[in-house]
Structure formats: C-alpha cells, structure tokens
Amino acid sequence: xSTLSDxxxxxxxxxxxxxxxxxxxxxxxxxxxxxxxxxxxxxxxHQIKLxxxxxxxxxxxxxxxxxxxxxxxxxxDGSLCLWSSDEASDLPxxxxxxxxxxxTEWHKQSVAGWPxxxxxxxLERYWQPARLSELILYPDLDGLVGRDCLARRKHGGxxxxxDLGKAPTxxxxxxxxxxxxxxxxxxxxxxxxxxxxxxxxxxxxAGEARRGIEQGRIRILIxxxxxxxxxxxxxxxxxxxxxxxxxxxxxxxxxxxTHYVRAGLDAESLLHKKVAIIGLGxxxxxxxxxxxxxxxxxxxxxxxxxxxxGNCIRHITDHNYLGWxxxxxxxxxxxxxxxxxxxxxxxxxxxxTSVDDVxxxxxxxxxxxxxxxxxxxxALVWMASEALNRPAVSVCLQRGGSVARVDRTxxxxxxxxxxxxxxxxxxxxxxxGGCGDPISPAPPWACLAAASRAVGMATDLLTDRNQxxxxxxxxxxxxxxxxEWE
Amino acid sequence: MARLTTPFAKAKHNVEPxxxxxDNAQKAHLEVRTHLERDPTLQSYGIDTVLIGSYKRNxxxxxxxxxxxxxxxxYLLGNCDPRTLLQQFGRVLATAYGPQRVxxxxxxLKVDFPTLDLTVDVVPARPSxxxxxxxxxxxxxxxxxxxxTNPEKLTELTSQMNKHYGGEYVPLVKLIxxxxxxNLDKRPGGFFFEILTYHAAMSGLGADSDESLFVSALESxxxxxxxxxxxxxxxxxxxxxxxxxxxxxxxxxMTAAERTFRELAAKARQATKNTACEAALAYQQILGRNxxxxxxxxxxxxxxxxxxxxxxxxxxRGALNVxxxxxxxx
Numbered sequence: 001x002s003t004l005s006d007x008x009x010x011x012x013x014x015x016x017x018x019x020x021x022x023x024x025x026x027x028x029x030x031x032x033x034x035x036x037x038x039x040x041x042x043x044x045x046h047q048i049k050l051x052x053x054x055x056x057x058x059x060x061x062x063x064x065x066x067x068x069x070x071x072x073x074x075x076x077d078g079s080l081c082l083w084s085s086d087e088a089s090d091l092p093x094x095x096x097x098x099x100x101x102x103x104t105e106w107h108k109q110s111v112a113g114w115p116x117x118x119x120x121x122x123l124e125r126y127w128q129p130a131r132l133s134e135l136i137l138y139p140d141l142d143g144l145v146g147r148d149c150l151a152r153r154k155h156g157g158x159x160x161x162x163d164l165g166k167a168p169t170x171x172x173x174x175x176x177x178x179x180x181x182x183x184x185x186x187x188x189x190x191x192x193x194x195x196x197x198x199x200x201x202x203x204x205x206a207g208e209a210r211r212g213i214e215q216g217r218i219r220i221l222i223x224x225x226x227x228x229x230x231x232x233x234x235x236x237x238x239x240x241x242x243x244x245x246x247x248x249x250x251x252x253x254x255x256x257x258t259h260y261v262r263a264g265l266d267a268e269s270l271l272h273k274k275v276a277i278i279g280l281g282x283x284x285x286x287x288x289x290x291x292x293x294x295x296x297x298x299x300x301x302x303x304x305x306x307x308x309x310g311n312c313i314r315h316i317t318d319h320n321y322l323g324w325x326x327x328x329x330x331x332x333x334x335x336x337x338x339x340x341x342x343x344x345x346x347x348x349x350x351x352x353t354s355v356d357d358v359x360x361x362x363x364x365x366x367x368x369x370x371x372x373x374x375x376x377x378x379a380l381v382w383m384a385s386e387a388l389n390r391p392a393v394s395v396c397l398q399r400g401g402s403v404a405r406v407d408r409t410x411x412x413x414x415x416x417x418x419x420x421x422x423x424x425x426x427x428x429x430x431x432x433g434g435c436g437d438p439i440s441p442a443p444p445w446a447c448l449a450a451a452s453r454a455v456g457m458a459t460d461l462l463t464d465r466n467q468x469x470x471x472x473x474x475x476x477x478x479x480x481x482x483x484e485w486e
Numbered sequence: 487m488a489r490l491t492t493p494f495a496k497a498k499h500n501v502e503p504x505x506x507x508x509d510n511a512q513k514a515h516l517e518v519r520t521h522l523e524r525d526p527t528l529q530s531y532g533i534d535t536v537l538i539g540s541y542k543r544n545x546x547x548x549x550x551x552x553x554x555x556x557x558x559x560x561y562l563l564g565n566c567d568p569r570t571l572l573q574q575f576g577r578v579l580a581t582a583y584g585p586q587r588v589x590x591x592x593x594x595l596k597v598d599f600p601t602l603d604l605t606v607d608v609v610p611a612r613p614s615x616x617x618x619x620x621x622x623x624x625x626x627x628x629x630x631x632x633x634x635t636n637p638e639k640l641t642e643l644t645s646q647m648n649k650h651y652g653g654e655y656v657p658l659v660k661l662i663x664x665x666x667x668x669n670l671d672k673r674p675g676g677f678f679f680e681i682l683t684y685h686a687a688m689s690g691l692g693a694d695s696d697e698s699l700f701v702s703a704l705e706s707x708x709x710x711x712x713x714x715x716x717x718x719x720x721x722x723x724x725x726x727x728x729x730x731x732x733x734x735x736x737x738x739x740m741t742a743a744e745r746t747f748r749e750l751a752a753k754a755r756q757a758t759k760n761t762a763c764e765a766a767l768a769y770q771q772i773l774g775r776n777x778x779x780x781x782x783x784x785x786x787x788x789x790x791x792x793x794x795x796x797x798x799x800x801x802x803r804g805a806l807n808v809x810x811x812x813x814x815x816x
Contacts, residue, residue, distance in 0.1 A: 007799040009787030013492040020488035020695060025652065026495045028502070 011055050011094060018096035019048065034064065037100055039107040044068075046103060049079070055094045058083060061103055068110050072117070072190055072227075076126045080106050121232035123225060123248075126190040130237035130247030138162040140255045141181055141224050141233060146205065149179040151220050160220070161254075167217050177219035180209050186226045194243035197223065213238045213246075221246065259338075260295060266463050267295030273462045274298035276365040278352050278381065280326040281305070282314035282442070283395055284371030286451035288330050289316050291369075291458060292340045300346040300361060301327035310432055314444045325349045352377055355384070362390040367458055370394040371451075373440075385409040391461050395454035400425030401442020402477035404450035406457050411470055418471035425479070446476045489762045490769070490786065494696035497769075497783045498657040500548075500776055501664045507550040510602040511541055515553045518597055518606045521582040522557055527574060531559035538609070538637040543644045545659040545680055547667070549777040552596075552605045556637060558623065562612045568593075568626035571610050579608065592628035611635075622726065633732075639725035647687050654693065658703055659683050661773065664782055665704070668774030669746050673735040681731055682707045684724055697765070701754040704772075708751035711744040762786060767793030 016026055016033065024035030031050055036043040044067050049060040060079040068074070073081045082102045083092065093099045109115075136151065137159050138144075150165040153175055160177070167178035184191065184200040191197050194213075198206040212218030221236040235251035252258070260267045275296050277288050280303040288301060303326045311326070312318050321329035327347045335342035352358060352372075361368050362384055370381040373396045385392035392409045398421050407417055430439040453472055460468040503511075519535040522528055539554030540546045557575070575595050579588045589596040594609045614622035614634050627633035648655040662683045663676040686706030692698035713719040720730035733740070750772055757768035766785050773782040788796055 003796075003798060006787050006796055010796075010798055013786055013788070016491045017488045020491040025654075026491055028495065028499050030492055030495045030499070 008056065012050060015050075015055060015094060015096055019099075022096055022100055024048065024096070037103055039067075039104060040111075044107070048099070055091055058088065058093050059099070061099070068107055070189055070192070071110060071114065072120060073106065073110065073114065074190075076128070076192065082106060117228075119227035119230050121227060121230060123187070123190055123223070123232065123234040125248075126192045127234070127236065127246065127248035130249040131239055132237045132247070132249045134158055134160045134249075136160045136162060136220060136222075136235045136237075136249050136251040137254045138181075138222055138233065138235070138251060139253070141183075141222065144181040144222075145183045145224065146181070149181055149222075150176045151179050152176045162220065162222065167212075170216075178212060178217045179220040179222060180212055180218045181222045181224065182209060183224040186229075191223070191225075194246055210243060213243050214241050216241055220249070222251075263293060263295045266459055269463055270295035270459070271297040273367070274300070274365045275458065275462070276300040276302065276361040276368045278302040278361075278368065278370050278377060279372035279374070280330050281371065281373070282311070282444070282447040283373070283397065283450050283454070284369075285316040285326065285330050286448050287369060287371050287395065287454050287458075289334060289339070290451060290455040292334050294455065294459060296462070297340075298344050299340075300348060300365065301330060302348040302350070302352050302361075303327035304349060304351045308432075310439075314442075314447050352380065355380070358384040359388065362388045362392075366391075367462055368392040369454060369458055371396075371454070373397075382409060393454055393458050393461070395450055397440065397442045397446055397450050397476075398425070399423070399479060401440055401446040402475065402479045404446065404453055404474040404476055406450070406454045406472045408457055408461065408468065408470055412466075415470045418473060421473070449474060449476055488695035488697070490697050490766060491695070493766055493769070493784055493786050494700070497661065497773055500780055500782045500784075501660045501773075503546050503548050503550045504778075507546075507548060510599070510604060511546075511550050511553045514597075514599045514602055514604060514606050515541075515555055518579070518582075518608060519555055522555075522575070522578060522608065525578045528557070528559070528578065530561065532561040534558045534560070536638065538641070539607075540663075540676060540680070543641050543680075544656055545644065545663065545676075547660050547663050547676075547776070550604060552607055554607045554609060554637075556609050556611050556623075556625075558611050558613075560613060564615055566612070567630070568610070568632060569630055572626060575608055575610055593626040593633075634726070634729075636723075636725035643684065643724055647684065651687065651691075651693060651699075654696070654699060655687055658687070658691075658699055661700055662703060662707065664773055664776070665750065668772070668782075669750060670743055671739065673739045674733060674743055678721075678731065678733060678735075679707065681721060681724065682710050685710060685722070688724075697758060697769075700769070701751075701758055704747065704751040704754050708744075708747040711740070711747050715740055715744040761793075761795065763789035763795050764793045767791075 019033045019035070020026065022035065024033040026033055033048040033050070034045065036045050045064045047062050047064050049062070051057060051060065060077070061082060062079045066078070068080065075081060080103065092102070134153065135158060139162070144162070144164065147164060148166050149162055150168055151160040151162045153160050162179050168176045182201055182205055184197065191200065194210070198210065201209070209218065209221060213221070219238050221238070223234045223236065225232055225234065233251065233253065235249045236246040237249040239245040239247055273296050275291055277284055277299065280288060280301050284303070288299065292299065305326050307315065307317060307321050307324050307326050307329050309319065309322060315326065317326070317329040317333050321332070325347070327349060331342050331345040331347055334340050334345070358380055368381055368385065368390070370378050370392060372378060378394050381392050381394065386409060389410065393406060395406045397404055402425050403421055405421060411417070430441055432439060453474055457468045457472060460466060515537060522535055523533055535555050535557050537554065538556045541550060541553045562571070572590060572595060576588055576590050579595055579597055583597055587598045589598070594607045597606045597608065599605065609625050611623040611625045612632070614620060614624050616634065621639065622634055622636050624632035624634050644656065651658070659680050662679050666676060666679045683703055686703045689706060691706070692702040710721070714721060721733065723729045723731050753768055754772060757765035760768070763786065766783065766789055770781060770783040770785065776782050785791055788798055790796055
C-alpha cells in the first residue's frame, strides 16, 4: 500500500477505535459499526456504514429499525442526511464524537419538524436512477400540466425535448414518446414511488397517468412540485409498463429564468445596458463573451481584422470562423451558443478612426471598452471619454503578457492613474509571415485573466458600485524586474 | 480509548470457518444422520440425532476437521453393552460408506469424508440411568462402560454467555482456540480451553475493548491452568453442577500448557502497556496463522511489520482540510 492509502486506512481504523469507545461494535467484515445513541429519553440503535472511500466520503448512517421517520433529510436508502457537501470541508465525520453529536442533532431536528430547513429541490434522490442516457429538457410547465405532451428525440442528439403534442402512435414511438405532466403542489415529505404520487393527484389524473404508463403510451412523467414556495420538477422515465419501474431521469428546464440564474447577481441590471467593445482580438473577444454571459443586453463590436489560424489559440472562436471578421465571428459564436441573440449585437467591420463614430459610440452606449492594444485607438477613446464625460475602460497586457492592466476614465476627486509600466518582459521577436506587428508572447490564460479584470471593472461602472480604483494591475507571471514598476 | 478494533475484527474473521467449511460440514452430517435414522434397528431404539460439539456451538475455527453427531437412543435397554452398540452403528455406517471409511473408536465411530477433508464422529447415547429425567445422558467410555455427560447443555450455556457479552463471547472462544492451536500440541484440546474460557467469562472479563477482553481471558486461563497443575485443582463441568471435566492429557502436556499460557498472558499484559504497533506485533505472534496459512492478526494500517510506526499523513495537521474552506465553486 502507498503512504496515502495507508494514511486513509489508519484514519479509518482510528475512527473505528473511537466509535468502539462510544459503545459501537464493528461487524465481522469490518464495514459497519452498530451501537446505541441516546436520543432524548430513549436509546436508538444506529448503523454506521463505512464505504471504501471513508473518511474522504461521509459514512452512511441509518437507524436499524427505521426510527426518525421519512423526510427530506433521508436518502433513498434510508440513511440520514447529516451534512451538506458545502458544510464539510474539514470532513467532520472523521471524529466519531462529532458524528454522534450530529446524529443526535438530526433526531432533535426531526422531532421538531426541521424548522430552519433549506428547501432542497432534489426529489430525484429518492427514486431509483432511470436507465436513460438522454437529458430530458422541458420548458415552462404552466401550459403543459394535464395536456397532451410528447418528448422528441433528435437523431444523434443527447436530449429529449418535451413540448405540447399528441401522443405518438406505436409506429412513431421510435422518435418520440408520450409525456404526462402533473402538479402535486407543496410537498411535506419526499414522494418515493408511484403509489405515493397517486395519493397526491386527483383521481382522474392519477388514473390516466397509470393507464398511460401501463399501456405504453406514456414513457415520461414530469412531476411539478413546490417546497416552501420554490418550484421544481422531477422527470420520471418508465423503464417498463410497470409503474414500479419508474426511475428518476436527468432533466433540465430550458426557460430564461434558468438560463440566467447562473449569470450572477448583476445579470438583471446588466440586461438593460449597452456596451461598445473596440478590438475583438484575444483579450477583446473574451471580454465580449464574459460581458454577454454576465447579462449585458446589447453590444457594438468594432474590429477590422480577419481571423487567422494562428489567432485561434487565444481567440474564443475557432477554425470554423477562419477568414471571418473577428467581430462578426464573435457575434455568431455567441448567438449559436444561445448566450445572446445576434440581433442584439451590432458589428462595425472597420478601424475606429472617425471622431464622429467615436462620439456616436459614447452617446449610444453605457460604456466603451477599448481592447485594441493600439495607442492611437486608445488615445482617441480616452479623449472622447473625457470630452463627452462618458465612461470608458481600457484593457491590455504588457511586458510580454506578464502584466494585465485595466484603466478607467473619468477620475474622481483625489484619484490618479498608476504610472506607466516600463517596457520589458521576454525579449522575443515573434512574427508571422508577411508584414505586420510582432506577436505578443502572452499565453491564452493571461488574455483571459486580463479580460476577466476588465469585465470586473466594467461591471463595477455599469452597476454604479464604483468601487474599482482607476487603475488595476495584475502581475500574472513572476517577473524578476518587477520592482522597476511596482 | 479502545484500540486495535479493526485488527481484532479481522482476526475474528480470519479464524472463522469458510463458507466451504460450513457447507461441507452440513452436507456430511446430514448424510450420516439420514443413514442412521433410516436403520430399522436404531429406529426401534427411538434414534434421535442432534449435533453437538464445537461445530454445533459455532466455536469451530478454520478449518473444520470434524463434526460431532450425538445419536440419542431413548428406548435402549439399560443392560446394553456399549461395545455391542458401537458395532451396530458400525454395521449401519459401513453399509452406507464401506468399511474403509468407518473407524471404530473407544467411544464413537468416525466416518471419513476424504473429498471434503473432514470426518463425522457419531456418538451413541442413552438417558442417564443414575439421573433419569435430568436431561443428562450417557455415552460409551474408553473402558467399555458408560460415562455421564450433558453436551446439549453446553450449547445452551454458550448461547447465554454470548448474549451476556453482546456477541463477543463466541468470537473470544475462537481466538482462544486459535491461540491454543498456534502454541500447543494436540493436548489439551480445544474443548478443554473452551471450558476454561467459559469459566473466565463467568468470573467477569474486561469488555470495554476487544484487546482487554482477549488479554483478560488469557490471564484468567493462565491462572486456571496454574491451579490445575500446581494445586491439582479440578476443572468444574458447567453443564453438570458438582461434577468435573475429565481431562484426557498427560501431566507433561498439562505442565507445558500451563507454562506456555503463563508466558502468553504475560506477553499480552505487557502489550497493553506498549504502543499500538508493538502490541499488534505481540498479538500477531500469539495468534499465529490459521489453517490456510494466513496471518490471523494483521498489522494496523499505521504500523510496519516489525511493530514500529509508519510515517503517515497526519490528519491533525489539516491534511484533509481544504485551505479555502467552505462555500466554494469551480
């Protein structure tokens, strides 16, 4: 055995010794401990099952006679849910004492009805997993409950899309399946099988669902439920015509609310903002993507350059867009990824040289981001910003990509920008065939880091938090000459 | 705090008869009992076969070499000669298995199952003439007479004692039998040590950990052997109050057993004062290997084979803790 596996085995043995001290006995195959725990005025026998990955994973604890009742705090195998994954960075179950204290607390909470319960929306945990490889996608369910629905399987796809539609004939069932959508309302306890589900449904609805499954017309049953007012849905897949053979399938909601729930807390306010990005190269393309994914609702991209094969290693687009204008390529990419509709992005396939054009950008956008790395363009943006009293952010990498720098315009009282960073970094003369500027040795991750910082500053301005200093410098790659500019 | 719980649990597992052992034993004894119970003569004696011995009491250790079948004959006449009776049993079994596989012994018949690597000992028995309706029985002795015994009572006492010790008594008996097998010759046998363990348990053993249970049992047995050898004290038969166990052993064998267990008990007591790794090495030496050649007491994960401690990742230093804490996302 390795030191690591020995160490883990030793921790396991230490836990067992400690549990033994608390009166637990180890079973003959050394995988479970059984013992009594004082719960209130009674002793309840518990089993602590130690899987192979203990103590990295939590032990499975259950009452040997089922005490504690069924609740949202029990797994489908009857074991107690003692810690959520984000409560357990220090693996508290390594200590038998802490585990027993937690079990005691679990029972107290169970008797009290879990008054401070977080409404976990995880009904699928209480069902056997479905033998279905596809992901079931469903839209907002309001218009689907109690109506004829079907799930369409796309050729070669990995998804089944649920929508309104007549149940397919037996010949059509290769491509699509009948779906029933039911609503059981607020759930006090997890529903664990079809018989329990039937009790919660109107008789007619329950009967139709049962007949549909038994006759093979319904293969997917979507159960909408609420916990403490939060909506959720469980997709059940009929693995046979026996209602006992319903399994929880992987499923997801396709509506906008779900789309933006992971976009960050600013997404809602950013939806009404428009940002102009000048320069859609390595840093600018990532800046555009991150701002769009964070919720910004409208853009103008300004870029004159075409995408070349060598660009693809640092650009968010790929070889499918070779020869495209970089701004146009980014617009298409974001549209195809369903991040933002292409109609919300205006593209200017040109260099920004006209003062009128710059004035137009500032007047029609909430923020202008300069990601050109071009002194002339940056100077023009800077002057226009000051003159028009409209905000701008400029982002670049310096010293061969070892430093990311972001500046904003419109200094507030007492503020000043950091002095320029002296030139330096790796002395490499990287060039591609033909005439053109030397190629920066900045690695892709440095471009993304610079873009991320620019988006941080942009979001700060767009949300009026105004917490960012006028200059933000990140030292990305260790630089022995850093004292020259720090 | 308890220690070495896992190695003791593995040791109990390692002396446990295998599933094959159990299956073979069951197959053999059922077959023999069927042959006996179908014989018209034995039927006329009211034959009723029951299992006795270490297999029945679940105190056999790996490998199971023999199974004892008691053939109770409630209608047997009082003047029956044990040798004649044994010959009658011999005829029935020889008809079923052939004379080569059946061996007539002083007090029983041994049926060999060479393919299963075990034997079945058939012991005829009649109700005790001296104490009728007492539940006691008589079995042939080696001198051609009858000897009183009460083997089924020991099954009952074993079960009661096991319950009293929360299921730890029977595994303890097996560990003591394994200790005997690893450190002594054939005599005194496993049954004798089972009785000594019973008396040790009756006197009260430290039951707060497997280690204290094992060590205190060894010490009690060493004291009992001392009383037998030095003081000439008899060993009471727990199944027959007022009676003693008949010990089929020589004085030299008993003296050797006394000396060996005195040394083992001292070694075990010293181990309880040493580090867990040093103690584990001592218990490993005491328990030796099972009949499959496997080490009975495996070293803990934290210990080297020489009883020193391994250099392991110390969880107390936070090796398993995530530096950035909870509520993380990636």
